[in-house]
Amino acid sequence: MKVAVCVKEVPDPAAPRKIDASTLRLDRSGEGALNPWDLPAVEAALRLVEEHGGEVVCVSVAPERAAATQRKALAMGADRAVLVADEAIAGSDLVATSRVLAEALRREGADLVLFGQQGADSDGAVLWAAVADRLRLPLMSQAAGLEVSGGTARVKRQTEHGYEVIEAPLPCVVAVSDAINEPRYPSLKGIMGAKKKPQETLSLADLGLDAGGVGEAGSGTAVYALGPPPPRGDSLVVEDDGQAAERILEFLVERKLA
Amino acid sequence: MDFRLTEEQEAIREAVGEVCARFPDEYWRAVDARGDYPGEFVTALTESGWLAVLIPEEYGGAGLGLVEAGIVLEEINRSGGNGGACHAQMYTMGTVLRHGSDEQKRRYLPEIAEGRLRLQAFAVTEPTTGSDTTQLATRAERRGDGYVVNGQKVFISRAEHSDLMLLLARTTPLEQVESRSHGLSVFLVDLREADGAIEIRPLEVMMNHHTCELFMNDLELPADSLIGEEGLGLRYILDGMNAERILIASEAIGDGRWFVERGSRYASEREVFGRPIGANQGVQFPLAQAYAQVEAASLVRFQAATMFDAGEPCGPQANMAKLLASQASWNAANACMTAHGGYGFACEYDVERKFREAKLLEIAPVSNNLVLAYIGQRVLKMPRSY
Ligand SMILES: Cc1cc2nc3c(=O)[nH]c(=O)nc-3n(C[C@H](O)[C@H](O)[C@H](O)COP(=O)(O)OP(=O)(O)OC[C@H]3O[C@@H](n4cnc5c(N)ncnc54)[C@H](O)[C@@H]3O)c2cc1C
Ligand SMILES: Cc1cc2nc3c(=O)[nH]c(=O)nc-3n(C[C@H](O)[C@H](O)[C@H](O)COP(=O)(O)OP(=O)(O)OC[C@H]3O[C@@H](n4cnc5c(N)ncnc54)[C@H](O)[C@@H]3O)c2cc1C
Numbered sequence: 001m002k003v004a005v006c007v008k009e010v011p012d013p014a015a016p017r018k019i020d021a022s023t024l025r026l027d028r029s030g031e032g033a034l035n036p037w038d039l040p041a042v043e044a045a046l047r048l049v050e051e052h053g054g055e056v057v058c059v060s061v062a063p064e065r066a067a068a069t070q071r072k073a074l075a076m077g078a079d080r081a082v083l084v085a086d087e088a089i090a091g092s093d094l095v096a097t098s099r100v101l102a103e104a105l106r107r108e109g110a111d112l113v114l115f116g117q118q119g120a121d122s123d124g125a126v127l128w129a130a131v132a133d134r135l136r137l138p139l140m141s142q143a144a145g146l147e148v149s150g151g152t153a154r155v156k157r158q159t160e161h162g163y164e165v166i167e168a169p170l171p172c173v174v175a176v177s178d179a180i181n182e183p184r185y186p187s188l189k190g191i192m193g194a195k196k197k198p199q200e201t202l203s204l205a206d207l208g209l210d211a212g213g214v215g216e217a218g219s220g221t222a223v224y225a226l227g228p229p230p231p232r233g234d235s236l237v238v239e240d241d242g243q244a245a246e247r248i249l250e251f252l253v254e255r256k257l258a
Numbered sequence: 259m260d261f262r263l264t265e266e267q268e269a270i271r272e273a274v275g276e277v278c279a280r281f282p283d284e285y286w287r288a289v290d291a292r293g294d295y296p297g298e299f300v301t302a303l304t305e306s307g308w309l310a311v312l313i314p315e316e317y318g319g320a321g322l323g324l325v326e327a328g329i330v331l332e333e334i335n336r337s338g339g340n341g342g343a344c345h346a347q348m349y350t351m352g353t354v355l356r357h358g359s360d361e362q363k364r365r366y367l368p369e370i371a372e373g374r375l376r377l378q379a380f381a382v383t384e385p386t387t388g389s390d391t392t393q394l395a396t397r398a399e400r401r402g403d404g405y406v407v408n409g410q411k412v413f414i415s416r417a418e419h420s421d422l423m424l425l426l427a428r429t430t431p432l433e434q435v436e437s438r439s440h441g442l443s444v445f446l447v448d449l450r451e452a453d454g455a456i457e458i459r460p461l462e463v464m465m466n467h468h469t470c471e472l473f474m475n476d477l478e479l480p481a482d483s484l485i486g487e488e489g490l491g492l493r494y495i496l497d498g499m500n501a502e503r504i505l506i507a508s509e510a511i512g513d514g515r516w517f518v519e520r521g522s523r524y525a526s527e528r529e530v531f532g533r534p535i536g537a538n539q540g541v542q543f544p545l546a547q548a549y550a551q552v553e554a555a556s557l558v559r560f561q562a563a564t565m566f567d568a569g570e571p572c573g574p575q576a577n578m579a580k581l582l583a584s585q586a587s588w589n590a591a592n593a594c595m596t597a598h599g600g601y602g603f604a605c606e607y608d609v610e611r612k613f614r615e616a617k618l619l620e621i622a623p624v625s626n627n628l629v630l631a632y633i634g635q636r637v638l639k640m641p642r643s644y
Contacts, residue, residue, distance in 0.1 A: 068265055075269060185306060186269070186306075187306040189320065191266060192320055194269075
């Protein structure tokens with residue numbers, strides 16, 4: 001089977017986020033990392049292919065430098081990578097991005113498309129829904145378990161009240177939660193082999209897409225303001241003089257929180 | 259001149275860091291307190307292939323060089339761990355690779371690369387001769403088509419935790435050789451087959467290092483355990499020593515980075531006299547100085563490693579790297595310890611553990627005085643002391 005995993009490059013999650021005041025976009029100039037939420041999706045794809053045979057292809061829409069980040073997924077064991085990089089894509093919102101990603105996925109024609117839960121930079125958690133809609137494929141999200149047999153994907157879906165077990169016929173889209181597995185670490189051989197694996201870079205033209213449908217022009221939303229969170233001026237520090245617990249309880253009761 | 263690491267080298271550093279992150283301070287503290295061998299850590303490293311960096315691809319390794327091996331060991335020590343548990347496999351690899359026979363390499367290397375066989379012991383030092391290696395008294399005498407070994411070694415680390423051991427012994431008596439550096443030979447000893455002929459006695463030292471005394475009593479070795487030609491052992495070992503020096507330098511640099519990082523973080527957070535102690539130059543400057551020294555040592559180390567990997571002679575660079583890195587690390591250790599005040603002595607801060615471990619690198623595997631003698635006498639051609 002062929003599993004496509006959508007992976008994203010995000011700014012180093014350990015470093016504080018910076019905003020480019022002139023474009024109102026996240027400053028992505030520093031060290032890039034593979035979105036940590038995508039690692040369980042890569043792992044899930046690798047396990048499925050180890051079980052059923054086939055190949056894992058990583059798909060990204062990002063500037064060209066993201067090829068290096070994709071190699072981390074290749075080092076974990078993915079077979080090849082496809083990157084859609086085009087100047088015109090800069091400034092795309094989720095809807096515009098989904099247009100490009102869906103087209104790249106359509107070209108792959110995978111049996112299963114996997115996503116992580118969300119991006120560690122923008123925390124949108126909607127891209128998979130938009131992509132599934134464009135591809136007219138069934139979607140299962142919050143997958144804490146995933147099995148494939150006889151042309152059907154079965155998902156254990158994490159919800160607030162417990163687990164749902166749902167199925168969809170292949171091809172379908174699954175967004176996994178980080179509870180699904182413990183992602184493997186790239187091994188030395190994986191890292192050495194990653195450079196030799198095929199990596200393809202596509203432009204909008206390669207996908208038959210028009211620049212008017214992406215970037216700011218193709219986005220249905222516009223960003224008017226973006227800033228750091230305001231400092232928490234109203235925080236209350238309770239020093240423990242023996243009565244701290246009671247004072248915290250009083251505080252909560254006053255606000256009807258306890 | 260490009261001083262940056264390649265993308266692949268950065269990826270190696272990052273991936274080793276991820277393995278090390280699974281073994282936090284608490285792990286090393288507990289292993290240290292119990293005097294245990296960090297077996298789980300060594301297994302995790304082996305499984306991901308990190309101890310097989312230097313083994314050629316045809317034998318199941320990665321076929322990389324000392325730059326990469328150094329990155330691996332540095333990262334282990336920088337993360338708060340101790341590469342001492344498994345570095346010998348890398349130290350000894352040069353001797354086996356360059357001078358071992360195809361048959362020896364085929365027999366051992368794939369199993370070492372997979373982690374089924376441990377080559378973690380290297381026996382040179384003897385109680386009566388110490389740094390004066392050519393005078394060592396362990397004898398290997400030809401008998402039949404093999405050898406019989408008698409003698410004593412000291413400070414032989416991990417002998418209890420290794421399957422194989424590289425052994426340096428005299429095959430031709432000193433009186434019969436024209437130069438004292440001749441007549442020594444290297445053997446690859448299978449400790450599992452030594453039944454009873456080697457007595458191993460653990461030697462308590464100030465850190466968790468699993469070092470031992472070894473007593474060899476009529477130890478019989480098959481002829482094919484000899485590495486290379488009989489009598490040329492010292493040359494083989496010296497050849498491998500440049501690699502060892504570059505690797506030990508890398509471990510020291512990793513320690514140095516750990517000390518600087520912990521020291522400067524603590525100095526920024528700890529407040530007495532109404533301000534962070536790190537605002538005082540008496541605390542701040544030694545850490546800044548240590549940082550600069552560690553960075554400088556790292557450059558000399560990479561220069562030496564690059565020359566070694568290119569097959570160029572690098573004796574002076576390898577020796578200087580070992581000297582500068584162990585000194586930089588020890589200065590960093592002191593700055594970190596001092597900045598921690600009384601808390602540096604408290605085991606739960608890990609500074610005292612790393613402090614004990616860092617001191618070793620000034621002495622073993624070669625004492626810095628002997629490195630200075632090498633620089634003074636071999637590089638600068640000043641009169642010889644020995
Ligand atoms: C924890 C630990 C682990 C070790 N592991 C191993 C191992 O696995 N395998 C192994 O073979 N060895 C091992 N060693 C031994 C180590 O390599 C030796 O301790 C080291 O080479 C110094 O030898 P020595 O202890 O006999 O000191 P000595 O040779 O007695 O030297 C003592 C001091 O005198 C100085 N000195 C000696 N000669 C001169 C000179 N000509 N000029 C100036 N100064 C001089 C030295 O620099 C040193 O400061 C280990 C040691 C320790 C402590
Ligand atoms: C084994 C042991 C036994 C002990 N026994 C006792 C005991 O019996 N009774 C007792 O009361 N205490 C005891 N102590 C505590 C000891 O006296 C303190 O650790 C010591 O006074 C340093 O204080 P501190 O650890 O809080 O370090 P800090 O005051 O936090 O100092 C940390 C570092 O910052 C430096 N620094 C701080 N302020 C300045 C400044 N203004 N300018 C320049 N540098 C500065 C210090 O010199 C030090 O290097 C003991 C400590 C140990 C380790």
